[in-house]
Amino acid sequence: MIQIQNITKRFDEICAVNDVSLEIPEGLMFGLLGTNGAGKTTLMRTIAGILEADAGDVTVDGNPLESGKKKIFYLPDDPYYFPNASVEQMAEFYERQYPEMDRETVTYMAETLELDVKRPLRNFSKGMKRQAFLILALCAGTKYLLCDEVFDGLDPIVAEVMKNLFRQEMKERKFTAVVASHRLNDLEDLCGNIAILHKGGLVTAGDMRERAEHVRKYQCVFREDTDTERLRREIGKELELVRFHADGSFVTVVLRDAEGTAEEYLRKQNAELVREASMSLEEIFIAEMEGKDYDIRKVLC
Amino acid sequence: MTSAKCFADWIREAGRGHLAAFLGWGTMLVYTVLSVTRLSFDTDYTYFGIGNTELPWLGAGLGLALAFLEFFYLLRQKKQDFYYSLPVKKSTVFWSRYVHGAIHGILSVAFAMGACGIFQSAADAEFAPFAWSYTGKSFLVTAGVYLVFYHIGMLCITVCGNAVSSLVLCGVFIAYFRILIGNVFVTFASGWFQTYYRIPLLEKMTMLLSPFSLAEALTGRDVYEKPLVLRFTPSADLIAAALAWIILLLLVAALACRKRKTERTGRVFVILAAERIAEAGISFLAGVWAAGFALDLSGVMESGGIAAGVMAVLVSAAVAAAVHCLLEIVLKNPGSGILRRKWQLAAACAVSVAVCIVFPAGASSYDTYFPGEASGVSISIDGLGMTYDIYLQVQGDREDYETDDQLEKYMLTGEGKSAALGWLKEIAASGGNAKNTSAGGTQSGTDAGDPGGVFTWAAVCYHLEDGSEHYRTYPISEEQAESFAAVYETAEYKQIAYPGVNLAEAGEDRFTWDDGVTGTAMKMTAEEKESLLEAYREDVKELEMAELKTVLPAGHVEVRASRSGNVTELVVYPFFERTCSILEETGVDIGKTLKDYPVESVEARESLFSAPKGSAGGVSTSFYEEPGEVAEWKEKLVPEKLDVQPLLYPLDHSKEIKAEIEEEETSSLIRIDCAVMPGR
Numbered sequence: 001m002i003q004i005q006n007i008t009k010r011f012d013e014i015c016a017v018n019d020v021s022l023e024i025p026e027g028l029m030f031g032l033l034g035t036n037g038a039g040k041t042t043l044m045r046t047i048a049g050i051l052e053a054d055a056g057d058v059t060v061d062g063n064p065l066e067s068g069k070k071k072i073f074y075l076p077d078d079p080y081y082f083p084n085a086s087v088e089q090m091a092e093f094y095e096r097q098y099p100e101m102d103r104e105t106v107t108y109m110a111e112t113l114e115l116d117v118k119r120p121l122r123n124f125s126k127g128m129k130r131q132a133f134l135i136l137a138l139c140a141g142t143k144y145l146l147c148d149e150v151f152d153g154l155d156p157i158v159a160e161v162m163k164n165l166f167r168q169e170m171k172e173r174k175f176t177a178v179v180a181s182h183r184l185n186d187l188e189d190l191c192g193n194i195a196i197l198h199k200g201g202l203v204t205a206g207d208m209r210e211r212a213e214h215v216r217k218y219q220c221v222f223r224e225d226t227d228t229e230r231l232r233r234e235i236g237k238e239l240e241l242v243r244f245h246a247d248g249s250f251v252t253v254v255l256r257d258a259e260g261t262a263e264e265y266l267r268k269q270n271a272e273l274v275r276e277a278s279m280s281l282e283e284i285f286i287a288e289m290e291g292k293d294y295d296i297r298k299v300l301c
Numbered sequence: 302m303t304s305a306k307c308f309a310d311w312i313r314e315a316g317r318g319h320l321a322a323f324l325g326w327g328t329m330l331v332y333t334v335l336s337v338t339r340l341s342f343d344t345d346y347t348y349f350g351i352g353n354t355e356l357p358w359l360g361a362g363l364g365l366a367l368a369f370l371e372f373f374y375l376l377r378q379k380k381q382d383f384y385y386s387l388p389v390k391k392s393t394v395f396w397s398r399y400v401h402g403a404i405h406g407i408l409s410v411a412f413a414m415g416a417c418g419i420f421q422s423a424a425d426a427e428f429a430p431f432a433w434s435y436t437g438k439s440f441l442v443t444a445g446v447y448l449v450f451y452h453i454g455m456l457c458i459t460v461c462g463n464a465v466s467s468l469v470l471c472g473v474f475i476a477y478f479r480i481l482i483g484n485v486f487v488t489f490a491s492g493w494f495q496t497y498y499r500i501p502l503l504e505k506m507t508m509l510l511s512p513f514s515l516a517e518a519l520t521g522r523d524v525y526e527k528p529l530v531l532r533f534t535p536s537a538d539l540i541a542a543a544l545a546w547i548i549l550l551l552l553v554a555a556l557a558c559r560k561r562k563t564e565r566t567g568r569v570f571v572i573l574a575a576e577r578i579a580e581a582g583i584s585f586l587a588g589v590w591a592a593g594f595a596l597d598l599s600g601v602m603e604s605g606g607i608a609a610g611v612m613a614v615l616v617s618a619a620v621a622a623a624v625h626c627l628l629e630i631v632l633k634n635p636g637s638g639i640l641r642r643k644w645q646l647a648a649a650c651a652v653s654v655a656v657c658i659v660f661p662a663g664a665s666s667y668d669t670y671f672p673g674e675a676s677g678v679s680i681s682i683d684g685l686g687m688t689y690d691i692y693l694q695v696q697g698d699r700e701d702y703e704t705d706d707q708l709e710k711y712m713l714t715g716e717g718k719s720a721a722l723g724w725l726k727e728i729a730a731s732g733g734n735a736k737n738t739s740a741g742g743t744q745s746g747t748d749a750g751d752p753g754g755v756f757t758w759a760a761v762c763y764h765l766e767d768g769s770e771h772y773r774t775y776p777i778s779e780e781q782a783e784s785f786a787a788v789y790e791t792a793e794y795k796q797i798a799y800p801g802v803n804l805a806e807a808g809e810d811r812f813t814w815d816d817g818v819t820g821t822a823m824k825m826t827a828e829e830k831e832s833l834l835e836a837y838r839e840d841v842k843e844l845e846m847a848e849l850k851t852v853l854p855a856g857h858v859e860v861r862a863s864r865s866g867n868v869t870e871l872v873v874y875p876f877f878e879r880t881c882s883i884l885e886e887t888g889v890d891i892g893k894t895l896k897d898y899p900v901e902s903v904e905a906r907e908s909l910f911s912a913p914k915g916s917a918g919g920v921s922t923s924f925y926e927e928p929g930e931v932a933e934w935k936e937k938l939v940p941e942k943l944d945v946q947p948l949l950y951p952l953d954h955s956k957e958i959k960a961e962i963e964e965e966e967t968s969s970l971i972r973i974d975c976a977v978m979p980g981r
Contacts (some may be wrong), residue, residue: 048386052563073431082318093314
């Protein structure tokens with residue numbers, strides 16, 4: 001487990017990461033969500049040991065970061081490679097740094113994705129480079145993999161291919177991946193646990209679906225002459241209303257901690273039809289961010 | 302992985318791309334080929350190591366280039382992130398690169414020096430005995446120069462965040478003390494101090510604190526002759542300075558490596574302390590440099606006084622503040638004001654002002670310095686014991702070579718020293734102001750601002766017991782020049798001024814009489830030669846300086862040593878009765894002057910400031926061939942060879958005169974450069 005305790009990192013007058021504490025559990029995909037400038041990359045670079053925190057500590061499996069660095073592979077959005085180096089040569093280099101590196105798997109995965117391991121990386125397209133480095137990162141054999149905006153700017157097919165690589169590797173071995181992105185779409189089908197950073201601070205973190213268990217969405221049909229404004233006020237008085245949306249007589253309400261009572265109450269309000277619907281991660285986030293002074297729409301594009 | 306193995310792996314990793322190796326070995330290979338080619342043509346004045354003026358450039362250039370190649374990753378954010386994200390310590394990457402660059406630099410230098418040494422020892426028998434020592438010393442000094450500049454480059458890159466600022470800082474680092482001392486301190490000293498000639502401490506500081514001056518000194522910049530070059534060993538203080546530079550830079554770089562902020566890569570500086578030091582240092586230097594430049598340009602220093610002091614203070618403070626603000630604009634963070642470091646600004650201005658004040662404040666004590674006791678005194682008086690041409694150079698062009706030579710030659714440690722200290726006591730007390738205001742010598746009076754007051758100038762060096770040297774130059778009035786007779790007439794001074802008195806066992810030497818027009822071989826026995834020298838010694842012993850103002854020499858006896866071939870000239874004055882008597886006995890016509898020769902014509906060339914119509918270039922040449930005109934010229938012309946006391950017996954050199962004399966024996970014409978006797 002990576003434990004981040006009260007990490008603060010300033011760049012002159014700008015506080016990029018402000019007193020962030022976070023625990024990244026083992027064996028799952030952890031998402032780091034935030035707008036540009038939220039502090040995701042700074043936090044990732046600090047965890048990777050590139051930056052030194054002004055305050056706070058990072059421990060890896062209970063050990064200081066310096067001794068735990070060999071368990072971490074950091075994959076930036078624009079990875080560095082030696083001039084003229086090919087995938088094969090980079091794998092060779094990484095093997096010297098990460099003894100668990102599996103070069104055979106690198107070759108196998110690259111061939112699967114039709115990447116020429118002997119071709120210089122400088123001749124690869126952006127998507128091909130990302131795929132190549134993701135292969136290298138997955139095959140490094142480290143316990144933790146930090147990926148910063150690895151899906152940014154990729155077409156949906158390449159992004160999906162890369163996500164599949166993640167999923168396959170997760171099946172093969174137990175490792176922890178921390179994926180930072182400024183778009184929820186990149187993370188929603190990959191990560192269960194997500195932390196949201198905003199202006200250097202941690203807004204929330206945890207398993208969003210688990211938290212959503214106490215939040216219910218109901219789709220209702222009322223009579224056409226129903227005063228929806230009055231209805232909103234009435235529901236708000238009795239139940240913990242997260243979201244209310246009326247489109248004619250069709251009303252959608254999101255309620256917190258209203259299991260069992262919500263449906264009966266809505267029928268009492270003359271709802272002709274009440275149906276509980278499943279929530280998307282987006283709606284969960286909206287529900288979670290409600291009242292936290294964070295405009296979640298910034299990361300929903 | 303053990304740390305030692307990890308370090309070794311990373312040294313190998315530092316060699317990726319082989320750029321450093323290619324540059325180091327390639328440069329030295331080219332140097333070896335060029336040196337060997339040159340040595341195959343000439344081994345007398347071609348040096349592959351010490352004595353080669355290209356060597357400091359080579360060492361410095363290679364050091365800086367390899368430092369930039371090795372540590373360039375520190376200036377590239379992406380590459381740095383890549384390395385620092387790997388399971389390796391930042392210090393391991395840094396020091397493995399350091400070792401890699403040092404190895405390639407030093408080994409390639411060793412290879413080049415070794416190859417050149419082997420070649421020259423095979424081709425040059427004279428070099429063979431020095432092959433090991435010279436090659437070894439050449440390797441060590443080149444490696445030393447390389448390491449000094451390698452460390453400078455390394456430190457500059459470590460504290461800077463981008464290539465431009467690193468290069469600029471390197472330039473500042475290399476030039477800083479040379480500018481501060483050479484362009485500021487020396488300018489202030491020469492401007493404020495009336496008696497300034499040179500300050501050895503400043504020269505020493507320049508040599509030790511300016512890396513390139515140190516490199517030049519280490520590689521034998523001032524040694525030209527092969528025997529000296531082959532035996533040259535840098536002095537202990539130079540070696541100590543080079544070691545101090547290397548160790549100090551290494552320690553500071555190690556500290557900087559630990560304090561380096563990765564996130565500031567791309568900025569001008571990555572370490573705030575370095576930013577502050579550089580900013581303050583540059584502001585201070587700019588302030589004092591501008592003050593020196595302004596004072597030099599305006600010429601107010603020559604008149605001295607409060608105006609010059611006020612000007613220096615204002616200019617230095619204003620420029621230091623302006624440069625500080627300018628640097629702040631470059632260095633500041635977005636949004637912060639340019640006056641965020643007020644105390645630093647105040648300190649830079651205050652130190653600049655202090656330096657500008659220190660010089661005029663200390664001028665009086667500098668100018669009136671007199672040691673009282675000294676282990677030796679060196680004296681050079683402009684125009685005394687030098688030919689007219691040299692006197693002209695010394696005064697007009699402020700050429701110091703002859704003065705320096707004389708200061709080296711006229712080193713008085715015995716009775717001459719006591720007399721000199723007695724003579725200088727009053728002069729030093731006047732603090733660079735001539736006492737007597739009577740007009741004097743031919744070229745005098747233009748340098749002190751008071752045309753009538755200065756007869757000539759005396760450069761003096763006080764050699765103190767502690768080994769220190771204090772140079773001064775004093776304006777000398779005519780009265781003071783006359784009182785120099787007390788020094789001139791000491792046996793110690795005469796031994797130097799008349800080296801002929803030191804000749805001994807000259808029986809086999811060749812004696813020639815030269816009256817300024819022609820030379821005549823003297824047929825003398827060994828006994829006669831010894832008698833002549835003895836007579837000369839006696840005459841010189843009785844010589845009084847005042848006599849030199851009365852008459853010009855009759856000629857010279859040129860003594861060419863049979864063993865060494867060295868030539869010593871015995872200046873013979875008509876009042877050297879004993880010498881003249883012996884010379885006449887051997888057939889020399891002492892009284893023969895230019896007018897006794899058959900002068901065919903006289904050519905007089907005159908430079909005119911306002912050229913008359915029809916003449917070009919402001920130069921007018923007249924030819925005199927009529928017997929009457931020639932006879933008139935003959936009466937007043939003196940061969941320039943006899944003009945050996947331009948201060949005491951000044952001749953008229955306003956025209957360039959050449960007399961054409963017919964050589965009767967060969968019927969050829971001799972052209973003799975002449976001057977005109979004063980008042981004729």
